[in-house]
Amino acid sequence: MRLFRFMPVMLIFCSLATVGFAQSTPAKPGPGFSLDNIDKTVDPCVDFYEYACGNWMKKAEIPADRAIWASFSELDERNLDIERGILEKAAAGGSGRDAIDQKIGDLYSSCMDEKAVNAKGIAPLKPELDRIAAVKDKGALIDEIAHVHLVGPSPLFNFYSASDLHNADTVIAYIDQGGLSLPDRDYYIKDDTRMVDMRKHYVDYVTEMFTLAGQSAGQAADSAKAVLRIETALAQASMDRTMRRDPKNRDHKMSRDEAVTLGSNFYFNRYFAGIGAPNFTQLNVANPEFFKQVNGVIESESLESLKTYVTWQVLRAAGPWLSQPFVDANFKMRQALTGQKQIEARWKRCVDLTDGSLGEALGQRYVDLTFGADGKKRMLKMVDALEKSLAEDIHDLSWMTHDTKKQAKTKLDAIRNKIGYPDVYRDYSSVAVKPDDLLGNVQRTTEFESRRQIAKIDKPLDRKEWGMTPPTVNAYYNGSRNEIVFPAGILQPPFFDKTMDDGVNFGGIGLVIGHELTHGFDDQGRKFDPAGNLRDWWTEQDGKEFEKRVSCVADEYSNFVAVDDLKLNGRLTLGENTADNGGARIALMALEHMIADDKSGKEGQKIDGYTPEQRFFLGFGRVWCEKRRPEYSRMQVTTNPHSPGKYRVNGVVQNMPEFQKAWGCKAGQPMVAENACHVW
Numbered sequence: 001m002r003l004f005r006f007m008p009v010m011l012i013f014c015s016l017a018t019v020g021f022a023q024s025t026p027a028k029p030g031p032g033f034s035l036d037n038i039d040k041t042v043d044p045c046v047d048f049y050e051y052a053c054g055n056w057m058k059k060a061e062i063p064a065d066r067a068i069w070a071s072f073s074e075l076d077e078r079n080l081d082i083e084r085g086i087l088e089k090a091a092a093g094g095s096g097r098d099a100i101d102q103k104i105g106d107l108y109s110s111c112m113d114e115k116a117v118n119a120k121g122i123a124p125l126k127p128e129l130d131r132i133a134a135v136k137d138k139g140a141l142i143d144e145i146a147h148v149h150l151v152g153p154s155p156l157f158n159f160y161s162a163s164d165l166h167n168a169d170t171v172i173a174y175i176d177q178g179g180l181s182l183p184d185r186d187y188y189i190k191d192d193t194r195m196v197d198m199r200k201h202y203v204d205y206v207t208e209m210f211t212l213a214g215q216s217a218g219q220a221a222d223s224a225k226a227v228l229r230i231e232t233a234l235a236q237a238s239m240d241r242t243m244r245r246d247p248k249n250r251d252h253k254m255s256r257d258e259a260v261t262l263g264s265n266f267y268f269n270r271y272f273a274g275i276g277a278p279n280f281t282q283l284n285v286a287n288p289e290f291f292k293q294v295n296g297v298i299e300s301e302s303l304e305s306l307k308t309y310v311t312w313q314v315l316r317a318a319g320p321w322l323s324q325p326f327v328d329a330n331f332k333m334r335q336a337l338t339g340q341k342q343i344e345a346r347w348k349r350c351v352d353l354t355d356g357s358l359g360e361a362l363g364q365r366y367v368d369l370t371f372g373a374d375g376k377k378r379m380l381k382m383v384d385a386l387e388k389s390l391a392e393d394i395h396d397l398s399w400m401t402h403d404t405k406k407q408a409k410t411k412l413d414a415i416r417n418k419i420g421y422p423d424v425y426r427d428y429s430s431v432a433v434k435p436d437d438l439l440g441n442v443q444r445t446t447e448f449e450s451r452r453q454i455a456k457i458d459k460p461l462d463r464k465e466w467g468m469t470p471p472t473v474n475a476y477y478n479g480s481r482n483e484i485v486f487p488a489g490i491l492q493p494p495f496f497d498k499t500m501d502d503g504v505n506f507g508g509i510g511l512v513i514g515h516e517l518t519h520g521f522d523d524q525g526r527k528f529d530p531a532g533n534l535r536d537w538w539t540e541q542d543g544k545e546f547e548k549r550v551s552c553v554a555d556e557y558s559n560f561v562a563v564d565d566l567k568l569n570g571r572l573t574l575g576e577n578t579a580d581n582g583g584a585r586i587a588l589m590a591l592e593h594m595i596a597d598d599k600s601g602k603e604g605q606k607i608d609g610y611t612p613e614q615r616f617f618l619g620f621g622r623v624w625c626e627k628r629r630p631e632y633s634r635m636q637v638t639t640n641p642h643s644p645g646k647y648r649v650n651g652v653v654q655n656m657p658e659f660q661k662a663w664g665c666k667a668g669q670p671m672v673a674e675n676a677c678h679v680w
């Protein structure tokens with residue numbers, strides 16, 4: 001439940017938005033709140049998003065190296081510049097550097113030395129490819145897959161650790177569906193022209209990569225066929241994203257012996273030994289049907305085809321860190337998927353790599369430079385105000401019985417807040433980082449993270465851990481920890497602006513806080529209790545009332561057109577839309593309390609001709625001003641649980657009588673829904 005991207009390792013998260021691919025930039029307007037963004041020729045009651053963002057959109061251009069340009073991309077750019085400064089300094093530091101600067105500086109250097117990377121060609125990957133080539137039977141292939149899972153991508157399936165759904169204080173092993181290269185199972189299965197076209201691009205991409213790796217044209221074409229066939233088989237047994245939203249569908253805890261019977265070929269015990277897992281006795285097999293399919297694939301495919309598939313996974317993951325032809329082939333596929341015109345400058349890719357590999361080391365430097373104690377204090381005050389509003393909202397709900405309200409309040413009181421950066425930073429001292437070994441650095445940092453995940457199995461949950469790095473422009477709620485997390489990266493304009501009035505800030509970061517809090521009570525979050533366990537604490541009647549109300553939201557958003565004739569998936573985006581609606585309502589409530597409590601009357605005054613409520617909605621609109629490329633819009637409809645900016649704004653305000661009052665809208669106008677939805 002992050003404010004935006006999907007992280008496979010942390011299933012319970014949900015964020016503010018999913019940007020999808022790391023990208024990046026010509027002339028840009030300032031990211032802050034400004035009345036200049038408003039298009040006053042538009043009636044706010046007809047199209048509020050157009051009113052709040054119209055002039056911004058007239059001026060904004062999607063940079064060639066991005067698929068989307070939004071307020072959080074503007075912040076991303078600023079963060080990238082700051083991080084670049086940190087990394088260049090660390091890279092130049094020489095022998096007098098401390099351990100952190102050595103790691104982040106040398107990783108960045110190894111990435112930035114494009115000449116050396118190009119000169120090496122595919123050589124750095126050769127040892128991995130040779131290992132796979134040397135595999136003599138399917139049993140040995142399982143050992144090899146375990147090795148690949150440690151240092152690189154995850155062919156066939158995913159293995160990770162996470163909280164036990166029924167005992168959140170303990171971390172257990174999970175095996176789960178995976179092994180795909182395209183963004184979703186639909187890309188392999190659906191027969192509409194868009195998906196058929198993407199499969200053509202994909203086959204070309206795989207063929208080109210195998211050709212670059214030394215195969216003849218004929219061999220490479222055969223390899224691509226095998227890859228597509230195996231991944232399609234995996235896609236067919238993969239649960240779709242909407243199904244996966246329900247944690248009950250991913251709740252299949254079983255004994256290790258039972259799991260082993262899912263694959264008569266045995267492969268689990270051999271795999272667990274190969275990857276160095278502790279000797280656990282229970283695990284969650286998130287999608288048992290998928291593993292029957294994996295077993296079938298191992299049985300029916302030849303050893304050679306399986307080796308081709310594993311080789312492909314390794315080749316694809318390494319592509320961006322090999323020489324130029326591999327980088328280009330990789331980008332061409334990304335371009336087909338997202339419409340991005342040009343690859344990001346190398347330094348941006350290298351900053352992203354460092355953030356992804358050594359994020360809490362780079363983040364530590366970032367925090368020292370950018371995040372002060374005053375920011376944390378003001379945020380805590382806002383979180384407190386939002387929690388009080390949600391408590392009041394729950395207390396006054398007409399559709400919920402007293403018993404469930406009591407439980408909801410207990411859950412709300414138990415939510416933990418994390419703001420800015422972790423109390424304890426990850427210790428990367430055991431990772432060897434060398435200034436002249438880019439792929440080796442990628443493999444060693446990947447292995448460090450894999451082993452860190454594996455080491456948590458059967459241990460108590462570490463509640464201090466963070467799931468996002470400090471510079472990240474995003475936020476999340478984690479259901480199994482019952483916590484909300486706001487990295488330092490998002491605590492800046494237009495989300496949070498120290499120089500702005502409360503109206504604008506409650507519409508920005510206030511709404512984000514409300515959004516994350518509401519995730520604890522959306523279609524997914526409501527299934528977890530205060531301790532983070534999957535447990536139904538609702539009366540049957542309240543559960544039914546809840547379902548009725550969220551169905552209204554699902555129907556509303558299912559009618560919104562994302563691009564061309566492609567509509568949003570109201571069930572996939574349900575949790576996020578519920579959170580946006582609830583977040584807006586409680587953030588506005590909190591603002592009203594501020595105004596009521598302010599004896600000086602200053603809070604209630606108009607600024608630049610707008611009431612505090614109007615500024616609240618303008619601040620909200622500003623946060624979601626965006627432009628996306630059509631290809632990207634199409635991809636997001638399939639993969640992203642968040643709605644596009646336009647509907648994150650208009651979908652919410654049309655449900656709010658408070659909005660209609662603030663702007664003087666009348667029944668029958670587009671921003672006044674006939675059947676307004678109201679959950680929280």
Ligand SMILES: [Zn+2]
Nearest residue numbers: 001002014015
């Ligand atoms: Zn969210």
